[in-house]
Amino acid sequence: MQFEPAFLKIAPGDTVIFVPTDKGHNSEIIADALPAGGEGWKGKINEEISVTLTAEGLYGYKCLPHFGMGMVGLIQVGEDISNMQAIQEAKLPPKAADRMEELLQQVG
Ligand SMILES: [Cu+2]
Numbered sequence: 001m002q003f004e005p006a007f008l009k010i011a012p013g014d015t016v017i018f019v020p021t022d023k024g025h026n027s028e029i030i031a032d033a034l035p036a037g038g039e040g041w042k043g044k045i046n047e048e049i050s051v052t053l054t055a056e057g058l059y060g061y062k063c064l065p066h067f068g069m070g071m072v073g074l075i076q077v078g079e080d081i082s083n084m085q086a087i088q089e090a091k092l093p094p095k096a097a098d099r100m101e102e103l104l105q106q107v108g
Contacts, residue, residue, distance in 0.1 A: 001066050003027070003073035006099075007106040012078045015052045018043060025063045030072070033060030033090045035083045056080035058107065060087045060100060070095030074103040081107055 008016060018027040027049055029040030035057025043049035045065070053059060056078030063071040072092070084104060092100060 001063075001069050001071045003061075003063070003071065006073040007076075007103045008074075009076040009107075010053065012054050012056055013052065014077070015050055016075060017048060017050045019048050020046050024065060025071070026065070027061050027073070028064060030060040030062050030087075030090055030092070033058070033083075033087045035059070035077075035080065038077075053077045057083045058087055058104075060090065062096065067096055068093040070099040072096045072099050072103070074100065074107070076107050 010016065023046055026043040026045045028042040034040055035055050038055035038057055038059060041049060041051045053075065057080050059075040059077065061073050084107065088104065
């Protein structure tokens, strides 16, 4: 019930491909957990999804069925981390909030 790797740092314009290795999961942006001007995504269950992120900042995402179990991930695009506080303040279920806090410690 985890994304692997759950933290990624990429350059603006890079593409991330979410590949399902197990059934019953998706990847979608967490509301308000992306930089201003950034584009979110919403993958379908069991389907691969490819996202190209151009706006610099932090993008928090979740697996919808397992959000409550803490299945979340974080992508840092470039060096602008000014939306970190917004991600810390986003409303997440307790286990997801704990996991996101761990992932935010990898930002740099
Ligand atoms: Cu899942």
